[in-house]
Amino acid sequence: MKKWLLLIVLSMLMVALVACSGDGDSTSGDADEATGDDTNETESSGEEKVELAFQVFGSTGYQELIDEYMAENTNVEITLSEGEMNDVLNNLFTSISAGSGSPDIALIEVGQIEKFKQAQDQFYNLNDYGAEDLSGNFLDWKWQQAQSVDGSFQIGFPTDIGPTTMFYRTDVMEAAGLPSDRDELSAEIDTWDAYYDAAKTVMEKTGKVMTDSPQMVFNALRDQQEEQYFNEDDELIAEETVKDAYDFTTKMIEEGLIGQNELWTPEWGTAMAEGSYAVMPGAPGWMVNNVRSNAPDASGLWDVAQIPEGSGNWGGSFLTIPKESEHPEEAYEFISWLTAPEQQLKSFTIAGLFPSTPDVYEDETFLAATDEYFNGAPTAQIFADAAKSVVPVYMGVNYSVVDTEISTALANVAVEGADPEEEWAGAMERVKTQLERQ
Structure with a gap:
């Protein structure tokens, strides 16, 4: 009887060991490791892959900064699309009116920001995500251009100005x-x-x-x-x-x-x-x-x-988040980063977008910037001087x-x-x- 009991116990242990090895698919794991397949990396780390469509007009030079941001935020993929200003903004207004076809992030030119403010219910209020805490980064008059009369609704973050x-x-x-x-x-x-x-x-x-x-x-x-x-x-x-x-x-x-x-x-x-x-x-x-x-x-x-x-x-724009976006938090994190003084300085260096963040105007590196294409002109200093007379x-x-x-x-x-x-x-x-x- 003792021998039979011992055989039964051993058999049960063997079944348990087989079941445990079946729970972990070692073959699949070895294959992933061998091929370098990391498609499930964000899922295993608890982060969902987020895709953001970013629509702009003109020559912003933003792709370089997008690449930098994605390298630091591997769970975010941002696709930039560019077009002629009137076409882009007309299409944007049509899409927000229809509730279909809007990007996650849209650039709006200052000459049309009032028109889009009339449709602010089709955009996320950036104040709901903490925009008011960042208002001090920007020129007061520029910040107010994208704000409701009572200051409760902020439709966009300022990008550049055009002295x-x-x-x-x-x-x-x-x-x-x-x-x-x-x-x-x-x-x-x-x-x-x-x-x-x-x-x-x-x-x-x-x-x-x-x-x-x-x-x-x-x-x-x-x-x-x-x-x-x-x-x-x-x-x-x-x-x-x-x-x-x-x-x-x-x-x-x-x-x-x-x-x-x-x-x-x-x-x-x-x-x-x-x-x-x-x-x-x-x-x-x-x-x-x-x-x-x-x-x-x-x-x-x-x-x-x-x-x-x-x-x-002349000109300047704002970054907005249409209500159609399913990822407003991630979009907000990106546009708040893109319009911070550090990135506005980079945008000026890359594409000549003059910062709407006045702290940059005091930066020695900024003021010392020259442009060899423009005969070595100290463009930052020239535009900074011009900005002082803007009304x-x-x-x-x-x-x-x-x-x-x-x-x-x-x-x-x-x-x-x-x-x-x-x-x-x-x-x-x-x-x-x-x-x-x-």
């Missing part, structure tokens, strides 16, 4: 007998009257226009105004505020001192490369990357000076409506030889018709 300067071709200036040194040129062309006189000199000596795009001249003058298209009651005031800028621009067009190229067209980019004009007035920091990409062989021929009569601000401007929900119509009027005068006054009147009539439909 305006004057890019110029050193070779064209030398050919015209004008200063090619940036400080001397800033002193020579310190008023718009001096700009007009210099334009006549450039045409006489070189046969080239002062600027190739009417929009660049108009925008430069527009952005120096304390009020532009609307007052804070959303009343149209363009006639009182920017009509003089329009008249100055069309006068130069009619005298053959300004070219016909529209912004962002292939012809506009070709003119940069060929040096077929002298200066690009009203150029903000983010424009440096456009010049580099359009004129890769013109390094050292471009330089940066101060704009006549003080800087304005905040209320833009209004329908800013882009007015801006588009004025740009159309300028193009018609430049390309078709249309009458400037008739074009202005037509533009304002079209604006009023569109505003009445709102």
Whole structure:
């Protein structure tokens, strides 16, 4: 009997050992180790793989920073998509209205932020994730542009701002007998009257226009105004505020001192490369990357000076999280990191996006930065000086409506030889018709 009992116990132990070895699939584990398969690494560590779609426009240079972030946060995969600004923002507004097709993170330009604030219920409130604690990192006026009137809703984190300067071709200036040194040129062309006189000199000596795009001249003058298209009651005031800028621009067009190229067209980019004009007035920091990409062989021929009569601000954007995102916390962590002073400094170095975080302006490394493409110019210092004269401007929900119509009027005068006054009147009539439909 004892022998039988002993045999039964041994048999039970053998069954238990086999069962234990079956619980751990040693064959599968060995195969994974041999092949280096780590597909279950995030699951085994308790972290779920998160995929974020990030939509931008223009030349942000963000891919380099995205790669850095993903290297430090291996459970996050961010896919960047780029496009033309109007297309991207029109598609975004359509998608949030439909509740389908929005990215996890969307870049919105300052000229349209008021429009999207009207649909803030389609975005996550960044204050719910701690944004208020980071507001001190940013310029007050920039932060408030993405905030509700009572401050309870923050739709986006500020990225860059666009203090305006004057890019110029050193070779064209030398050919015209004008200063090619940036400080001397800033002193020579310190008023718009001096700009007009210099334009006549450039045409006489070189046969080239002062600027190739009417929009660049108009925008430069527009952005120096304390009020532009609307007052804070959303009343149209363009006639009182920017009509003089329009008249100055069309006068130069009619005298053959300004070219016909529209912004962002292939012809506009070709003119940069060929040096077929002298200066690009009203150029903000983010424009440096456009010049580099359009004129890769013109390094050292471009330089940066101060704009006549003080800087304005053109552009700048905000990072938002549409409500359609299923990963708002991870998206918030990324955009708060991307817009921190350290990363804004890197964005300036990579793509010329001028920081909206004023602590960077005091950074010695930042102020010492030069750009060899722009003839070794201390671009950080130049843009920082320009930023000091920027005055905040209320833009209004329908800013882009007015801006588009004025740009159309300028193009018609430049390309078709249309009458400037008739074009202005037509533009304002079209604006009023569109505003009445709102």
